[in-house]
Amino acid sequence: MTTEKTRAYAAVDIGGTKVAAGIVETDGTIVYRTRVPMVTTEGPDVAFRCVKDALQNAIAHAGVRELVAIGVSAAGPLDPHTGVVLNPPNMPCWRNFPLGELVAKGFELPVTVENDANAAGLAEATWGAGKGFRNVFYATVGTGLGTGLVLDGKIYNGRTGLAPEAGHITIDYRGPLCGCGKRGCIEALASGTGIAKRARAAVAAGRGNSMMLKLADGDETAITTEIVAGAWRAGDAEAAEVLHETMELLTVWLGCIIDTLEPDVIVFGGGVGELMSEWFPQISELLPKWCINQRCGEIPLKLAHYNADAGIAGAAALCAAQGAHAMVSVDD
């Protein structure tokens, strides 16, 4: 009796604090997931050991599935053509580190490396909320704001692989300083960090009877985006104003995105993305004011399909895209 093996991908997602790995079938179904802490303070080898451990654990749980490739999603900047991690601010362990080559040597499988937002965008375009749309713009909004662009099923990387960093588009050149060094980036204004900062400023300027302040036990500096969301859900007008302003900021930004790219769909992921998805109708309504493209309101705004699993799904989607390339070259 023979057992027909199902083809599957090993996927690993490397961040500044954890490494997630998993086994993903070719239709995007995640059948196993694991995670280990990422150690970024003890040099390149110790950090790579974390990646190896997570991958080995996942591969040991592949069961009867035949693994055909490994996808690696990592915090950028990195060079997707060579698989070299350049100089990620949250991973000081790696400088010009040949991650792709080492994973390929260690596991003897084809490897594709991409930055996490591009990979997550590809997963949405391949299997998720962007499936069936030709050109997909993806934004993951959490602590920061990462973006990915998938054109005709392929990640758009730019000249050297560093595009798109649309989270660092400045929409107010006198705005707050961003972690990247510029002022008024949409990330500095509308990410979780940016929302919390604006909420603290609103509370500081207020009369001290704010619900947000109460939820933060009277400590203004402890106000987070979760607290803003909680106060908004409980009917607090001040929190509603902070989120209304977030909606306006995102709309101004999306107007620029649509006027540059006119994508077929815009997909939002991440915790703040999920929160702001409740404001999608208001964004669509306000968009024509901030977009020269008067058909901008027709572009669907969608919540991502993969959320906590965006990293693993993204890494696996890289393998699926490579598979398509390989088949083309075999036929040639």
Ligand SMILES: [Zn+2]
């Ligand atoms: Zn920035």
